[in-house]
């Protein structure tokens with residue numbers, strides 16, 4: 473018997489598995505070049521940029537922290553689900569490194585699962601965090617079909633950038649980072665919210681076709697980040713009693729050819745400008761990332777920290793959400809919410825800020841591929 477008011481009884485039906493879908497990263501020096509080849513296949517990233525990024529990985533022994541973090545998240549999700557009577561197996565597959573998505577989907581199919589909820593480890597709209605994952609799913613499903621295997625139906629869970637379980641840990645992390653600054657700089661310290669830079673054109677076309685931000689400078693990608701930045705800044709103001717602390721949304725990890733415009737300013741240029749403007753200190757808050765992977769470890773903790781040291785500007789970096797129990801609870805909530813919606817039951821979709829919950833099912837024109845249209849799964 474199912475009871476719509478009690479998720480632990482109703483469970484996640486119609487879903488019979490959750491797939492954690494992520495980027496993947498190298499796990500040793502010999503993995504670095506093949507990993508980068510996987511990432512950049514057909515993307516026109518200059519060779520010099522690839523050599524440069526390869527160096528970032530070699531600096532850390534050729535090991536990206538991202539796979540370890542996903543293993544932690546996977547374990548935390550399983551524990552959270554078990555602790556709340558949610559009997560739903562959780563699988564993990566990546567776009568660019570083992571365990572590869574296609575292998576995980578084969579395993580899911582072999583285990584008899586036919587309807588899968590998918591959580592991409594990417595909080596915001598945009599080609600890289602939305603459609604590209606759905607293209608990867610379409611490719612993997614096509615490979616299963618070619619092998620004569622049953623293809624599970626896959627549904628992507630909505631973007632979680634404004635879910636309280638994602639935003640609240642960031643507020644705590646920002647307050648904690650302020651506390652690590654020299655005491656006399658804390659009240660005047662400024663906040664630099666950082667995210668992955670993307671090409672301007674990719675930003676402008678990000679989001680659903682009927683999203684009011686679509687087509688405006690920065691599109692849904694920037695609008696969503698600004699909403700989160702405002703939320704965190706307002707909560708931090710309340711918690712610290714500093715009402716007018718300056719903040720800005722800035723970017724990092726730019727790649728691509730120099731003549732192609734990408735979102736700016738870069739975090740390092742921003743630190744220089746803050747120093748020139750007599751900022752006593754800056755807290756870098758990586759709101760664009762769900763865990764401390766290479767973008768955070770190198771571009772912020774190594775490069776931006778070195779820039780700040782050169783300037784004599786005190787900086788601290790706020791922690792990412794990682795496997796915070798509020799985040800694993802949010803994932804459980806998103807699964808149960810979508811499952812209820814698929815069963816045709818009324819649902820409450822929790823979301824902070826001004827933009828409301830993101831759509832459940834992407835339109836065919838959501839977050840278009842900047843190069844050429846390709847088949848994508850999980851869309852109307």
Ligand SMILES: CC1=C(CCC(=O)O)c2cc3nc(cc4[nH]c(cc5[nH]c(cc1n2)c(C)c5CCC(=O)O)c(CCC(=O)O)c4C)C(CCC(=O)O)=C3C
Pocket residue numbers: 495496497498508511512515517521522525536537538593594595598600601668669670671725726727728760761762765766767
């Ligand atoms: C929006 C966004 C996110 C955040 C959302 C999300 O998390 O999904 C993200 C995450 C990540 N990006 C990552 C790594 C890389 N991204 C690259 C290249 C690119 N990223 C882009 C965008 C994004 N990327 C774009 C527009 C490109 C240009 C090429 C293209 O048009 O696709 C390249 C190529 C070399 C370079 O130029 O950097 C690498 C190695 C890793 C793994 C880190 C680790 O190993 O720990 C993660 C989590």
Ligand SMILES: [Fe+2]
Pocket residue numbers: 668
């Ligand atoms: Fe990236």
